[in-house]
Amino acid sequence: MRINRISGLLLSVIAFAAPGFAQETADSVAPEGASEGQVQALTDELIAALEAKTNGVPVQSENWMVAAANPLAVEAGAKILRAGGSAADAMVAVQVVLGLVEPQSSGLGGGAFLVWYDAATGQLTTLDGRETAPLDATPTLFQDENGEPLQFFDAVVGGLSVGTPGTPALLEEAHRRWGRSPWPGLFTDGIRLADDGFLVSPRLASLVANDAERLSRFPATAEYFLPEGEPLQQGQRLMNPAYADTLRALAEDGAAGFYGGQIASDIVRTVRSAPGNPGVLSGTDLALYQVIERDPVCAAYRTYEVCGMGPPSSGALTVGQILGMLNSYDLAAMGPESMETWRLIGEASRLAFADRGRYMADSDFVPMPTAGLVDPDYLAQRAELLNAEGALTDVAPGNPEFDHAMNWADDESLELPSTSHISIVDSYGNVLSMTTTIENGFGSRLMTNGFLLNNELTDFSFRTHRDGVPIANRLEPGKRPRSSMSPTIVMQDGAPVLAIGSPGGSRIIGYVAKSIIAWADWDMDVQQAISLPHLVNRFGTYDVEVDTAAEGYADALIEIGFEVNPRDLTSGLHAIEIGETLSGGADHRREGIALGE
Structure with a gap:
């Protein structure tokens, strides 16, 4: 298995360094008009980072660093840091690319938790961008007519499991507090990769093949991940113009372009009309969503x-x-x-x-x-x-010690495992640690406007009580599920x-x-x-x-x-x-x- 993992990583290197990827990488990091020498140097740098991981050697740097789950996303963040952006700026660029190239794990349709160290003040701040339960949700949402919990995937796949996404609001809030770069420019690489296409990685291809039956249940999802009825293949160039349009809306209008207007209407319609398992998310839920500092x-x-x-x-x-x-x-x-x-x-x-x-x-x-x-x-x-x-x-x-007498x-x-993690240190000494998710792999399997919607509500307890005693993590309207x-x-x-x-x-x-x-x-x-x-x-x-x-x-x-x-x-x-x-x-x-x- 160890040999297989290393082989898989080498296949990743080959896929990411294949013809076309060198130009993608260079474009995402270098300014316009980069020379051929610059393109080659940047590609060598990325391959060296992959080889360092394979050889069990840490990567060293003097000024800034970004570590995340996909080389294209890391390069998007590196471009921002190299140009003098903050860790918050780089995180936005990394996240929007992750949502494209690693869509099974995180994205605009999910939520995240962010921990920030501010070098100027010496303070730690944590931001809660976790999804919320819709106001129309009830504590028994995941119980059958006999009051028994649903089977897990019966609850996950479809609209019933979708909570109000928090990631777009978190991106905007982090940038408002700690950003140094212009907001629209943070979406450039994500838009370009979505429009021009990226090469499907070995991991994404394998996960699509393993989940093909669930991904096939909804037309928009099937069309994207199973073109002509077949799972995406490693090395296939995949374009997502709908996602590019969503990123353009965010770049131009901020989070308001997601939580209102056409995108919000499409999210609600997708959730509430999901065949066989419709959900209860509403436009009001989206309009009311707020990131919480804790x-x-x-x-x-x-x-x-x-x-x-x-x-x-x-x-x-x-x-x-x-x-x-x-x-x-x-x-x-x-x-x-x-x-x-x-x-x-x-x-x-x-x-x-x-x-x-x-x-x-x-x-x-x-x-x-x-x-x-x-x-x-x-x-x-x-x-x-x-x-x-x-x-x-x-x-x-x-x-x-507990100043409350309630019994739980x-x-x-x-x-279940999915999710993604981003660690960034910028040249100013700021430190960011953010874990981001749509919960289960491919979330609810519902797709709209180029991104998958979460199944975060299944992180609540399906039961509300045990032996007459309430469960703390039971579902309630507006509540955030334990993570x-x-x-x-x-x-x-x-x-x-x-x-x-x-x-x-x-x-x-x-x-x-x-x-x-x-x-x-x-x-x-x-x-x-x-x-x-x-x-x-x-x-x-x-x-x-x-x-x-x-x-x-x-x-x-x-x-x-x-x-x-x-x-x-x-x-x-x-x-x-x-x-x-x-x-x-x-x-x-x-x-x-x-x-x-």
Whole structure:
């Protein structure tokens, strides 16, 4: 499998460097009139970044860096940074290209969480661009006539699962606060690539083929992903003029061009008329959507503060809990090959996920013990449970300090892997970490105006109560579903030292926590930390990454008392270490790169 992954990456290099791609790459980065020498140099630079990832070597730079899930998107951001733009400017360019070339994972029809370090003020800010439940949605939206939860994909595919998109509003808000470049120019590369076409990557072609049946259910989606009834092929040039027109509307009118007018009308019509599974999204929902600034959640680990997005994300809280419980254990001395190391990490994760399932949801709708969950005294108390000989037989939520007496039942919502992560450091010292999604791969499978719509409402619990006790993450009108997205900035002595995040559903939390431990405790560089084989335990079963050294730990984990599930663990970690120089890493499990100067 390792050989296959490397072969897949080399195929990506070939696809992206094929005839036509050199010109695409150069056009997206260089000013008009670039010489042939400039074109060749830029292409060599991009291929060097891909080779660095394949060889497990971090990319180094002096001034700025961007790491994201597709070379074309990274080059779009690099163009902005090279011209003096901010990390917020570059993020807009990266996101609009990702929505074109990696449409299964994120886009204008989805939502995102953004963590920002401002070099001028030294402040951390988090912006919540999560989708919201329509005002016409009811708590029993995903239950049948007998009050039983729908099967997951019966709820996902179609209009019923679509929440109000937040990404376009988030792009505009980030640019309003921290942008330096003119807004219209941030869409240039996305528009050009959509009009002229881009080469379908191996990953996109594979995912389309694997999901062909669901993609075929709706005519607009089928026409784009299954032309003439056949799945898109690797290396095929794909154009999306409808997406180009949507980007032009955003460039000219800002987010208002998305949340009102023809695009908004088309979104509503697509959702409400979806054959077999219509939804309830309305024009009012789109018109009312707002990005929310929230307080960052930070947890102490060693000499660091690990900071990220608070509720409705469970990411920063759960990552913080895992690390906080491990703070008193000398993982550095144990090392990454010790079974005791993985017993402790796995059990800390199980305890954190128990709290996540009980307490974490949109804090605008339900009271949450946010501070109590990452209080060092509480985590030290929870860590005492780790002093056991083998795997814990019973894992239950704890009792963090809570100024509210409401009782919550445990959640049972699903959150399947998809999503994308962007890490950027600009030449001014600003740092951005943003995780962005349409939830499940290809979202609701509904497409309009060149982009896919999310299925984010299925991140809510399908049940409203358990044994008469309400579930915190139940669906309510206007509410934002709980997420595991964990965009993270690690601070030390008041300065950022690491930006990191990943896709992967609820396993995001384990991917990010493992990588921070590898970097902080085992003296690994960012590429080594990202590439380290995954072992993830959320609910008692230890997922171990197949065809890696992790799979060799299976017997020992079983002896300790864990159930073990060898499987693919397709993270998409993108990280930048910030020191005297910048050091970037991209996950070999996907197609992204890190690039800087």
